[in-house]
Structures are given as structure tokens and as C-alpha cells.
Amino acid sequence: MRTLSEVLPPPRQPLPHFDITLPPPDITRWADGNCGIAGVHHFEASQPGPHAVITALMHGNEYAGAWVLDTLLSRSVRPVRGRLSLIFLNLQAFARFDPERPTLSRFVEEDMNRLWCPELVRSGHTSLEMERVRAISPIIETADMLLDIHSMLWPAPPVLLSGLTTKSLAHAKALSAFQPGTPWVVQDAGHETGPRLIDHVHFASNRTRATACLLEAGQHWLPNSRLVAYTTACLFLQQAGVITPQPDLTVLPSPRLPRTATVTHCVQAHTARFTFIKPFCSGDIIPKKGTVLAIDGAEEIRTPYDNCLLVMPNLRPMRGHTAVRLGRPAEA
Numbered sequence: 001m002r003t004l005s006e007v008l009p010p011p012r013q014p015l016p017h018f019d020i021t022l023p024p025p026d027i028t029r030w031a032d033g034n035c036g037i038a039g040v041h042h043f044e045a046s047q048p049g050p051h052a053v054i055t056a057l058m059h060g061n062e063y064a065g066a067w068v069l070d071t072l073l074s075r076s077v078r079p080v081r082g083r084l085s086l087i088f089l090n091l092q093a094f095a096r097f098d099p100e101r102p103t104l105s106r107f108v109e110e111d112m113n114r115l116w117c118p119e120l121v122r123s124g125h126t127s128l129e130m131e132r133v134r135a136i137s138p139i140i141e142t143a144d145m146l147l148d149i150h151s152m153l154w155p156a157p158p159v160l161l162s163g164l165t166t167k168s169l170a171h172a173k174a175l176s177a178f179q180p181g182t183p184w185v186v187q188d189a190g191h192e193t194g195p196r197l198i199d200h201v202h203f204a205s206n207r208t209r210a211t212a213c214l215l216e217a218g219q220h221w222l223p224n225s226r227l228v229a230y231t232t233a234c235l236f237l238q239q240a241g242v243i244t245p246q247p248d249l250t251v252l253p254s255p256r257l258p259r260t261a262t263v264t265h266c267v268q269a270h271t272a273r274f275t276f277i278k279p280f281c282s283g284d285i286i287p288k289k290g291t292v293l294a295i296d297g298a299e300e301i302r303t304p305y306d307n308c309l310l311v312m313p314n315l316r317p318m319r320g321h322t323a324v325r326l327g328r329p330a331e332a
């Protein structure tokens with residue numbers, strides 16, 4: 001006869017308290033947009049050039065990118081050639097941000113970053129987020145270069161994610177190469193639960209030249225994440241050729257070679273008892289193959305190869321959710 005404590009999973013540890021040292025920006029004056037779509041600001045230069053797009057607030061509680069758009073709009077940054085779209089995505093989720101319960105405003109009805117698929121846009125599927133994706137998709141489908149700004153719950157150095165195409169990898173590497181810290185560039189195929197914006201066929205197809213990458217700027221509510229996001233956004237606009245170099249931008253005087261890795265495994269928590277053996281951090285490299293990372297019920301999760309990169313471990317994964325992605329670094 002087993003005791004009750006052996007039958008029941010151990011009590012789930014609550015999320016630790018995260019200080020909110022970066023307050024949410026006041027974006028009231030930008031909420032209407034300037035082109036007939038809420039939250040969308042679009043500018044055109046008289047000289048021809050690419051269409052560069054920066055998106056923020058895909059997730060309502062990740063507002064470092066909203067600070068960046070607020071700064072660019074407040075400074076009246078305009079394209080010197082081509083077109084520029086600055087898009088606040090999930091305004092309604094952001095409006096629900098509550099510093100007392102800051103993790104609850106990621107989305108309203110469903111994760112907006114699993115819906116970027118033309119078939120879904122044409123389908124009868126509906127939700128608050130789906131309608132927003134429907135409204136914004138025509139702009140996305142004319143983008144030549146896109147930067148989607150996110151942040152992370154668990155404190156970690158920034159990372160740039162690209163899809164699997166060579167063109168988007170080159171785009172992400174160019175953004176990393178000029179930045180302090182030279183963030184990791186990680187290629188991954190996305191999520192089984194639906195395409196992210198950077199996985200939209202417009203960017204993921206080799207039949208177009210359009211590129212996209214996703215910045216995870218650091219912890220959601222730390223001022224440094226805003227700084228990283230701003231530096232990356234200015235670099236992005238310079239590299240796209242739509243703005244002239246910004247004098248107040250801190251970048252490396254000469255580019256460094258970015259470190260790149262490819263995600264090989266997406267580790268799901270199969271039980272509610274999934275526990276990492278220690279509080280790993282995104283960007284950690286585990287030198288030895290076979291090192292135990294976590295215990296999931298009766299199963300041990302081990303590194304599948306030497307020098308395994310941990311990508312955004314979620315230290316409190318729910319059952320069925322991704323606990324960590326494992327990346328194999330490219331040969332130097």
C-alpha cells in the first residue's frame with residue numbers, strides 16, 4: 001500500500017516573485033495607429049527601398065519592444081528610403097497588464113504567436129488574437145525584413161531566433177555581430193502548436209527574399225531588456241537601409257563572429273513533476289553528453305551530445321508545455 005505522498009505529485013512550487021523594475025509604457029497616444037488599423041504606424045519615404053517592419057507586444061506582458069516603438073515614434077523616426085511599419089500587436093492583452101499578476105496578460109484568448117498561417121487567416125477560426133492576425137497579415141505579407149521583439153520570464157542573456165532558412169539566419173547573425181555581448185543566434189523550426197510570425201510562409205519560404213527574426217531581449221521587466229531591444233531595433237533599421245546611422249547608438253566598433261546553434265530537441269514536460277536538477281539559465285552550455293538536466297516523473301532528461309546549448313529553460317513547466325529546447329552549436 002503506497003502512502004498518499006507517493007501517489008500524489010509533490011506540491012507545485014509557485015513562480016518566484018519577479019520585480020517589475022521596468023514599468024509598462026503609456027502607449028495611449030499610439031493606440032489608434034496612423035493608417036486605419038489600430039496600433040499600426042506606417043511611413044513611406046519618397047525614395048524607393050525595402051519595407052521594414054518592427055512588431056512588439058505579440059505577448060501582452062512583454063513590453064520592452066513597446067518601449068522601443070514608443071521611443072521611435074516619439075523621436076519621429078522616419079524612413080529615408082522605402083517603408084517602415086511599427087506595430088503594437090496585442091493591445092488588448094497589454095491593456096490587462098497587472099503588476100500584481102504580471103504573468104496573466106500574455107494573451108486574452110489564445111497565444112497570438114501560433115496563428116501566423118494563411119490557411120488559418122482564411123478559415124472560420126475566430127478569437128480576439130485571430131482577428132488581430134487577420135487585420136495585420138496584409139502588412140506582414142508585404143514586409144521585406146521583420147524584427148519581432150519579445151522578452152523572457154526567466155532572467156537570461158538576449159538571444160536571436162531565426163527560422164531554418166539561410167536568408168533569415170544571415171539577417172539574425174548581422175544583428176548579433178554588432179551588439180555588445182554578441183547574442184546567440186538560434187535556428188529552430190518553431191512549435192508544433194502553430195506557426196510563429198517568423199515562421200509565416202512569407203519568410204519561411206525560399207521562394208521569397210523576405211527575412212524575419214525574433215529577439216528575446218532579456219527578462220520581461222528589467223530596464224536592460226529595453227536597452228537591448230532598442231539597440232537591436234536601431235541596428236535592424238540601419239541594416240535594412242531605411243534610416244541613417246543613429247549617433248546615440250552603442251554598437252561594437254567592429255563586428256564579431258556570432259555564435260550560432262540549431263535546435264535539435266524540444267523537451268516537453270510529460271508530468272506535473274518535471275523538475276530541473278538546478279536552476280539552469282538560457283545560454284548555458286552543458287559540456288558532457290549524458291548529463292542529467294531534469295527529472296520528469298520516472299524519466300531522466302539527459303543531454304544528447306557534448307556542448308549542448310540550453311535555450312530558454314522554463315523552470316516551472318506545466319504538463320504538456322515545453323520545458324527547454326536543446327541546441328547544437330555550429331562548429332566554430
Ligand SMILES: [Zn+2]
Pocket residue numbers: 058059062150151
Ligand atoms: Zn513572447
